[in-house]
Amino acid sequence: xxxxxxxxxLSACATVSSRINAQPSTVRAxxxxxxVAYSFRKELAKGAMTYDDLIRLAADSGLQxxxxxxxxxxxxxxxxxxxxxxxxxxxxxxxxSLAVRVHLCQPTPExxxxxxxxxxxWIDVAERLGSGHIRVFGGSIPKGATEEQAITWAVxxxxxxxEYSGKKGILLGVEDDGGLTTTAEPTVKIVKAAGSPFxxxxxxxxxxxxxxxxxxxxCLPFATNVHLKxxxxxxxxxxxxxxxxxxxxxxxxxxxxGFLSLExxxxxNARSAVPPLLDKLDRVCSGRA
Numbered sequence: 001x002x003x004x005x006x007x008x009x010l011s012a013c014a015t016v017s018s019r020i021n022a023q024p025s026t027v028r029a030x031x032x033x034x035x036v037a038y039s040f041r042k043e044l045a046k047g048a049m050t051y052d053d054l055i056r057l058a059a060d061s062g063l064q065x066x067x068x069x070x071x072x073x074x075x076x077x078x079x080x081x082x083x084x085x086x087x088x089x090x091x092x093x094x095x096x097s098l099a100v101r102v103h104l105c106q107p108t109p110e111x112x113x114x115x116x117x118x119x120x121x122w123i124d125v126a127e128r129l130g131s132g133h134i135r136v137f138g139g140s141i142p143k144g145a146t147e148e149q150a151i152t153w154a155v156x157x158x159x160x161x162x163e164y165s166g167k168k169g170i171l172l173g174v175e176d177d178g179g180l181t182t183t184a185e186p187t188v189k190i191v192k193a194a195g196s197p198f199x200x201x202x203x204x205x206x207x208x209x210x211x212x213x214x215x216x217x218x219c220l221p222f223a224t225n226v227h228l229k230x231x232x233x234x235x236x237x238x239x240x241x242x243x244x245x246x247x248x249x250x251x252x253x254x255x256x257x258g259f260l261s262l263e264x265x266x267x268x269n270a271r272s273a274v275p276p277l278l279d280k281l282d283r284v285c286s287g288r289a
Contacts (some may be wrong), residue, residue: 029252031285034058034065034096034261035278036227037072040270041114044072051084058093061278067225067261068131070122072102080088081128090119096133096259097173097202097225098126102161103139104154104190105180119161119172121260127168134165134226135173135202138181138190150180155193162196173202182209184218191222202226205247206265210237216247221256227263228281244284260285 035058039129043049051068058066066088088095100122106112119136126134136158141150158172174181174190181187191199201222205234207228210214213232220226232242253259262281264274283289 011138012048013282029104029257031248031251031256031260032064033278033285034063034067034259035061035274036067036099036261037069037262038067038099039262039264039274041069041072042272044069049179052087055084055088055091055093059091061275062282063093063196063278065096065261065264066258067097067099067135067227067259068095068129068179069099070125076125078128081125085128085130090247095129095131097135098122098129098131098133099135102134103149103179104136104157104174105139105141106153107145107149108140108158112153112160116160116164119157120164121141121160123168123170124163126170132169132174133171133202135175135225136161137175137177138179138187140179143149147180147186151186151189154180154190157212158190160254162194162198166196166198170198171224172199175202176200176207176215178203178207181281182207184208188218188222203227204263205229205242206231206233206239206263208233211235213246213250217250217254220250220256222257223251223254223258226251226256226260227257228260229263230266230277244280245289248284248287 023279027193037054041101054066095179102119106115122134127183138154139149162172174187176187187201191201201219203216203219203223205216211234228244230242231239235241248260262277264270280289
C-alpha cells in the first residue's frame with residue numbers, strides 16, 4: 001500500500017471513530033447481585049452455618065458474589081483462606097469484599113497506629129482471599145471532641161491504610177454505620193479529604209436514620225459497594241419498605257458498576273426469609289423488576 005492510500009485509510013478510520021464516539025452512550029451500569037455474610041450472623045456465630053454453606057447457597061441462588069465478614073472466620077491460616085478461595089472459585093462465586101473491625105476515628109497517635117496495623121493485617125488477608133474491597137467503619141466521636149476533629153483523625157488513619165491497600169489494588173469502603181458516619185455528609189467529607197483513588201463509601205441503604213433516599217444519593221458518586229436492606233428511613237425517620245427498583249436505578253444513574261448485595265437484618269429466620277429476597281434481588285439487578 002502506497003503512502004497516499006495509507007493516509008486515506010487512516011482518514012476513513014478516524015472519521016468512523018469520531019462518529020462512534022459522538023453517539024451518546026447507551027451502556028447501562030451493570031449491577032451484580034450478591035449477599036452480605038452478616039445476613040446469616042446468627043447461624044455463622046453459632047456454627048450452624050459455615051462459609052462453605054454460604055458459598056453453596058449463593059451459587060444455588062444464582063448470585064455472583066459474597067461480602068464476607070471476618071468476625072466469624074475460624075482463623076486466617078493458609079489452610080482456611082486457600083480452601084475458602086478454592087471452594088468459591090469452583091462455585092463461580094467471587095468473595096469480593098471483606099468486613100473488618102477497623103474504626104477510623106481515634107484521638108491519639110497510639111490508637112491510630114493500632115487501627116492502621118489492624119487494617120494492614122486484614123488487607124493482607126483480603127489479598128490472599130482474592131477480595132478487591134474491604135469495608136471499614138468511621139467509629140464513635142470521642143467525648144469532648146468536635147465532628148471536625150473526629151473527621152481529621154479518621155482521615156489520617158484512612159490515608160495510611162489506603163497507601164498500603166493501594167499497593168495491592170484493594171479498595172477501602174467507609175460504611176455509613178453510626179457514630180461519625182451516621183449521615184452522608186461527614187462520610188463524604190472523610191472520603192474526599194483522604195484524596196485517594198482507593199477510598200470510597202460502602203453505601204448501606206438502610207443505615208441512615210432519616211431521609212434514606214436523599215442520603216444514599218449523596219453517597220453514590222463515591223460508592224465502592226452497595227448494601228440493600230429491606231427497610232429504609234423516610235423523611236420523618238420512620239422505617240418503610242425499601243423500593244429496591246428505585247435504589248437500583250439510582251445506582252445505575254450514578255454509574256455504579258459493582259455489587260448490589262442483600263444485607264438481611266430483620267428478626268426473622270434468615271434461612272427462610274433470604275431466598276425469596278435473593279430472587280427479587282436478581283430481578284432488580286437485571287432490570288426485570
